[in-house]
Amino acid sequence: MLNEKLDKLKVLFAQMEQALIAYSGGVDSTLVAKIAYDVLGTRALAVTAVSPSLLPEELEDAKVQAATIGIRHQVIETHEMENSNYTANPVNRCYFCKSELHDTLRPLANQLGYPYVVDGVNADDLHDYRPGIQAAKERGAFSPLAEVGASKLEVRQLSQQLGLPWWDKPAQPCLSSRFPYGEEITVAKLQRVGRAEIYLRKLGFSNLRVRSEGDTARIELPAEHIKDFVQNTDLQQVVSTFQELGFIYVTLDLEGYRSGKLNQVLNKQLVNIN
Known part of the structure; x- marks a missing residue:
């Protein structure tokens, strides 16, 4: 079952031909970046968004992990802190965060010629309260892990199977x-x-x-x-x-x-x- 999902993920990326990965450095998006690079090589690009809500240590981890994988890595800035809808911290705060992220990534992807913006949403995320997922969908983001039904546990198992040393890295939301x-x-x-x-x-x-x-x-x-x-x-x-x-x-x-x-x-x- 696990290998079947890995094969399906590889097929999805092969069909994309080029992909820009919304890459936080967490276990989910790092697995996506790894598989994307294995399939697409230089036609895959990992992009990390930096803002005050990201720990500097997390950015450094993301850089190290991307270098270990071999994928091209770019860092951009997002400005959700300039949006009062975000800083007021409503229950759907994540909607405004992901809106800012994908409103930044989509133009970058268009500029660089990437038809797909891919994120690390997994199947379990779909059953939690995640208003940011809706914002990403509205902006055309694609979630391959969720698409093949990969759970959080399976993401870690696949990461371990592929030899990623951070497979058991604790979750680190913003x-x-x-x-x-x-x-x-x-x-x-x-x-x-x-x-x-x-x-x-x-x-x-x-x-x-x-x-x-x-x-x-x-x-x-x-x-x-x-x-x-x-x-x-x-x-x-x-x-x-x-x-x-x-x-x-x-x-x-x-x-x-x-x-x-x-x-x-x-x-x-x-x-x-x-």
Whole structure:
């Protein structure tokens, strides 16, 4: 089944002849870039969008991974922070983010002669609340992983099978996802959250989130790592570091890290409405 999906992906890219990859450096888009390069060679181009919501470390990872694959790589800037519909942080914030991304990528693809703009949306993403997917579809983006029904797990399995060393890389959505819907997003807030997460990663915790709400930082770690964090980390130093970054209160989420946790607010709203 896995090899069948890989074969189907190769066929899709062969039919494209040329493709521009919306390449964040995450596991999904990196697998797409790898397969595109294997099939199309120099007729594939990976493009990474840079904005304040992207950690500098993520850009460096993207560059290293692209170089390892061999695919041509280009970096562009997007300006979603200039859109008040985005910075107001509504529940469909991602729609405005992906609109900006693909409104930037499509003209670039046309200019360079690429008929297809391809993203890393997988089959599981279609069953989650992802308003950005609609924005991408409206602008003609193609999602080969979703097209062949490749789940997130299968993306990681295929990445491992193809020898990609980052197959188990933790998911790293944009920094704007750290804020509750309705709280305004600013460059300063994004930088504060980004620096806090970088600090914790340097302590050895790779899969984490720092959720920000007003002056409060809430640290989310996998449940199995919470005990180690509490027992073996200088908690006062963590607090001091976060306060130096501008937070006043520093908390630890006892439930542990769970992807998409902020969307549970939306689920509750839907239950109340129904």
